[in-house]
Amino acid sequence: MDSFLGRYRNLSVLLLLVVGQLLLLAYQVRSSQDVPLIRIWAVAAVSPLARGLEAGRSAAASFFSGYFLLRDVRAENERLRKELGELRLKNHLLAAELASAERAQALEQYRARIPSKTLPVRVIGAGAGPGTHTVFVDRGSSDGVQRGMATITPEGIVGKVVAAYPMASLVQLITAQGAVASVISQKSRVRGALKGTGASLCAVDHVENKDPLEPGEWFYTSGNDRVFPRGLPVGRVALVREGRGGKEVLVEPSALRSRIEEMLIVLDGVHGLIPPPDQPPAEGVSLLPPPPPDSPQEAAPVAPAANGGALTDADRLAERYRRLTESQGLQLGVKGRIADFTREPSQSPVPPAEKKNGSPPEKRTEPPRP
The missing domain is CATH 1.20.5 (Single alpha-helices involved in coiled-coils or other helix-helix interfaces)
Incomplete structure (x- = not known):
């Protein structure tokens, strides 16, 4: 086989x-x-190889197309990020300009409403050193600014000018150590001295424990310090409690709740009135002359001091004695009957009994009593 x-x-x-x-x-x-078996076998033998070749080709094409496409996308992404940053910066600038314009408009409207002569200023820098609570403004002595002038905003008092330079001025904020303002409460008319503590809150001294005072009550300037005019809002009472020597009172200044960009320097002002407790804080401002008297006796006109300066307590006492003597028909410095200084002077003084020609007053004789 x-x-x-x-x-x-x-x-x-x-x-x-x-x-x-x-x-x-x-x-x-x-x-x-209908398909020959030989073809089926041939296709079955070639198909795996063709699938492998096609997978390799697709992977290579996807890699190269994705690489170049990602390069374009990355460049586009960088361009869009740059444009977004520029638009955000422009948006911030426009928002800042809009806020500044609104503040300037509000400040100008407030300035037009108040009777005081004021000068709008802009903050250009902060004082040197941490915790100084001072700022520089863009107006100085060449614009009429003097040391000791008050600075205000529509929200309340800010501080006072402590140094005036030709082109700028240094303003001490009311929260600074050593800053003082005479204040009075709106509801209970409690008087005190507002003092800066170097922090965000100010203390009010010389308040007795028996004085009624509530948290949230408004304090206004009383005008007795001769710097801030009467009737300006100062702030709300944040804390009040009894202490050894008197009540401990802390006030949050209403004008310093946010950052100060613009303010008004009071060049010449008049005193205003404190609004009733049922009304919101008044936006009117006044300044400098002594505050309106609380009693009719103090409302009488007082002659200025002989030297042309500010009146002292001695000048006011001498003027009171003069009016009291004239109201009783007597004259100071003339021998005779002594005036009764326990009485209150009348508003229309009685002319003295002495005649204009200087002759002594006529003597009156009383009839003998039976």
């Missing part, structure tokens, strides 16, 4: 191929398939 196959090997292979072909044709006819 082996010799036969070896002798007829080519013929045997051909015969096997023919038989196999016939079997395959029979199978194809029986399965009703």
Whole structure:
């Protein structure tokens, strides 16, 4: 058998191929398939290789297209970020300009409503050193600013000028150590001295424990310090409690709740009135002359001092004695009956009994009693 196959090997292979072909044709006819089996086998053999080649090609194409696309996206992203930053900066600048314009308009309207002569100024810097509570403004002595002038805003008092230079001025805030203002409460009319503590709150001294005072009550300037005019809002009471020497009162200044950018320097002002407790803080401002008297006796006109300066307590006492003597028909410095200084002077003084020609007054004799 082996010799036969070896002798007829080519013929045997051909015969096997023919038989196999016939079997395959029979199978194809029986399965009703139009595609030749050889093609199916060829496609089955080539398909994995084609899928691998296509996957490699797609990966390479995606890599290169994504790389160049990401380069463009990155550049676009940087450009958009730059534009966004510029727009934000412009928005902040426009918002700041709008806020500044609104503050300037409100300050100008407030300035037009008050009777005092004021000068609008802008803050240009802060004082040197931490905790100094001082600011520099852009107006100085060349604009009429002098040391000791009050600075205010529509919300209340800010401080006073402590140094006036030709082109700028230094303003001490009311919260600074050493800053003082005479104040009076709106509801109970409790008087005291507002003093800066170097912090955000100010203390009110010289308030007795028996004085009625409530948290949230407003304090106004009383005008007795001759710096701040009467009737300006100062702030609300943040804390009040009894102490050894008197009540401990802390006030939050209403004008310093936020950062100060603009303010008014009072060049010449008049005193105002403190609003009733049922009304909000008055926006009117007044300044400098002594505050309106609380009693009719103090309402009488007082002659200025002889030297032209400010009146002292001695000047007021001498003027009171003069009016009291004239109201009783007497004259100071003239010998005779002594005036009764326990009486209150009348508003219309009685002319002295002495005649204009200087002759002594006529003596009156009383009839003898029975």
